[in-house]
Amino acid sequence: MKFIHTADLHLDSPFRGLSDMPTRIWQQVHQSTFTAFERIVDAAIAQQVDFVLIVGDIYDRDHHSAEAEDFFVRQCQRLDQNQIPVYLSYGNHDYQVVRDQENAFPKNVHVFGNSVETKKLTLADKQTVAITGFSYEKRWLDQQVINNFPGRENTDWQIGMLHGALSQNNPDQDHYAPFTIPELLQKNYDYWALGHIHKHQQLNDNPPIVYPGDPQGRHKNEEGQHGYYLVQSNSGKLVPEFKVVAPIEWCKINVEPQNSQSGESLVKELIDQVKVTDDFKMIAFNVILTDNSSSLIKQLLGNGTILERLQDQLAGEKSVQWWPYQINLIEPTGLPKMTDLDQDYWKQAAQETFTQSAVIDLAGKLAKYDFIAEQLAEPSLIEELRQEASRELEGERHDN
Numbered sequence: 001m002k003f004i005h006t007a008d009l010h011l012d013s014p015f016r017g018l019s020d021m022p023t024r025i026w027q028q029v030h031q032s033t034f035t036a037f038e039r040i041v042d043a044a045i046a047q048q049v050d051f052v053l054i055v056g057d058i059y060d061r062d063h064h065s066a067e068a069e070d071f072f073v074r075q076c077q078r079l080d081q082n083q084i085p086v087y088l089s090y091g092n093h094d095y096q097v098v099r100d101q102e103n104a105f106p107k108n109v110h111v112f113g114n115s116v117e118t119k120k121l122t123l124a125d126k127q128t129v130a131i132t133g134f135s136y137e138k139r140w141l142d143q144q145v146i147n148n149f150p151g152r153e154n155t156d157w158q159i160g161m162l163h164g165a166l167s168q169n170n171p172d173q174d175h176y177a178p179f180t181i182p183e184l185l186q187k188n189y190d191y192w193a194l195g196h197i198h199k200h201q202q203l204n205d206n207p208p209i210v211y212p213g214d215p216q217g218r219h220k221n222e223e224g225q226h227g228y229y230l231v232q233s234n235s236g237k238l239v240p241e242f243k244v245v246a247p248i249e250w251c252k253i254n255v256e257p258q259n260s261q262s263g264e265s266l267v268k269e270l271i272d273q274v275k276v277t278d279d280f281k282m283i284a285f286n287v288i289l290t291d292n293s294s295s296l297i298k299q300l301l302g303n304g305t306i307l308e309r310l311q312d313q314l315a316g317e318k319s320v321q322w323w324p325y326q327i328n329l330i331e332p333t334g335l336p337k338m339t340d341l342d343q344d345y346w347k348q349a350a351q352e353t354f355t356q357s358a359v360i361d362l363a364g365k366l367a368k369y370d371f372i373a374e375q376l377a378e379p380s381l382i383e384e385l386r387q388e389a390s391r392e393l394e395g396e397r398h399d400n
């Protein structure tokens, strides 16, 4: 048996805040969520997989665009023409009331309803597979839906599809069908196909419990490689293998300018730090200054001149394989180093301060608005706030 496990396609992600780049590069960025999924479908056909699992968040918003839906249907048709079934569930971004026989999909697409259900299929070699899953009906699912998953069926293989997050043991934070690893293991399934967390990772080896991540990182906090898992049976076990498909990779590059005394030489120094590969890179430079750095360089970096010159130079070139979207200036603080004990207090305080419930409390009445609630529900939001806050605090300590 061979199948593809993906999730969190987030088709038509808006990539907010980036539209002031040259049109041809912006188009590449905007197309990236589509291209990533198209490559997954290419792989499914080339590999002749038995089926494809998509575990929630196919669309980026609950009011998904017609363009995204049309594209998705077309890709499913390609799979249908190759006799590859698709099993999909909706997640916290594209939650909806699922009604039988009420979708535009071709016949190879099987949509899980809002209650946990099991769908069975028989492969060409007569092996039988049970796939159990459900779709989100609303943005938050506080219940432990895992309790509704049945025990193992009488099939050769059983797979659980679960869009959700590990339980934090805190009702204020557990909004995404919370589960624990022992709860999953107890079901005795052969593979847990998870969705929701955007960084690909394996929570357990045998049986595999796997987050495939989003096939295309959607912003700077989703850096690194993105793709899907190709899962194959081998001596009675299912073995996942990560495959990269994201056409755009977000990355950060640390640079300690050596001898740059002019803006021109610094721009050149930054360009030299970029290793060009096949994948298009969206780059944030962390420029680490020393006490010897000239004040002119500091000013040019601080007021955005260097970033602008860098972008202008690249925009003038025929073809570019990367784009700088940000330069962070890291100044020497001159402060004594924190002891390990200080670090512990610092981390503990941050952990207690940056929780989803604290943020939602702060948002107050604003959380009633759909588009704000959607942002608050982003798994990466807490981490982003924590990073912004430490940057802010470090700046202040320096100024004082």
Ligand SMILES: [Mn+2]
Pocket (backbone or CB within 6 Å): 008, 057, 091, 093, 196, 197
């Ligand atoms: Mn998602």
